[in-house]
Amino acid sequence: MLPHHCILCGALCTGRDLCAGCARDLPWIRDACRRCATPLPALSLDPGECGPCLRRPPPQSATVAAFAYAFPVDRLLLKLKFGNSLPPGRVLGELLAIAVRSTAPTLECPEAIVPVPLHPKRLRERGYNQALELARPVARALRIPVLRACRRTRNTPPQSTLAGPERRRNLKDAFVAEPQVAGLHLAVVDDVYTTGNTIAAVTRALYRAGAASVVAWCVARA
Numbered sequence: 001m002l003p004h005h006c007i008l009c010g011a012l013c014t015g016r017d018l019c020a021g022c023a024r025d026l027p028w029i030r031d032a033c034r035r036c037a038t039p040l041p042a043l044s045l046d047p048g049e050c051g052p053c054l055r056r057p058p059p060q061s062a063t064v065a066a067f068a069y070a071f072p073v074d075r076l077l078l079k080l081k082f083g084n085s086l087p088p089g090r091v092l093g094e095l096l097a098i099a100v101r102s103t104a105p106t107l108e109c110p111e112a113i114v115p116v117p118l119h120p121k122r123l124r125e126r127g128y129n130q131a132l133e134l135a136r137p138v139a140r141a142l143r144i145p146v147l148r149a150c151r152r153t154r155n156t157p158p159q160s161t162l163a164g165p166e167r168r169r170n171l172k173d174a175f176v177a178e179p180q181v182a183g184l185h186l187a188v189v190d191d192v193y194t195t196g197n198t199i200a201a202v203t204r205a206l207y208r209a210g211a212a213s214v215v216a217w218c219v220a221r222a
């Protein structure tokens with residue numbers, strides 16, 4: 001077996017490409033809104049839902065985000081997305097599985113994972129879908145399959161280049177889910193949850209195709 005090297009400090013380590021010290025120092029989210037994963041003050045054991053979610057809940061029934069979008073998770077995600085480097089995806093996916101297990105031990109595990117899809121044109125440019133690279137190690141750790149059951153039918157401008165209302169319009173009907181999701185309990189996986197518009201659009205597409213329930217699992221919460 002090949003020795004593992006920590007992708008952050010280079011130290012030799014076992015099990016995964018991240019040493020225990022660097023893993024401990026990551027910006028883990030401890031107490032968060034169950035619905036959208038925004039960090040909440042640790043006032044009680046069960047912080048419940050944040051104000052915005054109580055007023056206007058997103059379509060997914062729960063969200064788990066492992067980390068705050070902060071150093072060094074932000075760098076690792078940029079490396080995965082634009083640096084043509086897959087090891088950060090494997091490590092972050094394994095850590096996301098740990099966060100899912102510890103945040104939702106009482107919830108039923110979804111039956112399959114659906115990665116947020118890229119448009120085929122962008123997939124050709126990048127060569128891989130970062131959400132799929134994150135979904136694979138999560139699926140392995142939780143022993144559930146990855147279903148590439150959602151397609152991006154419109155090549156929309158990157159969300160980061162748009163303002164709020166434009167962001168929502170930009171994604172309207174941008175996703176279509178396959179009939180195979182009908183009746184299934186699903187988890188949507190993505191790299192970063194910012195406004196939640198992308199996750200919401202994929203969730204709606206899955207419900208339109210008959211999904212029984214949808215939760216969201218993201219590596220980082222901006």
Ligand SMILES: [Zn+2]
Nearest residue numbers: 006009019022
């Ligand atoms: Zn390290």
Ligand SMILES: [Zn+2]
Nearest residue numbers: 033036050053
């Ligand atoms: Zn919330």
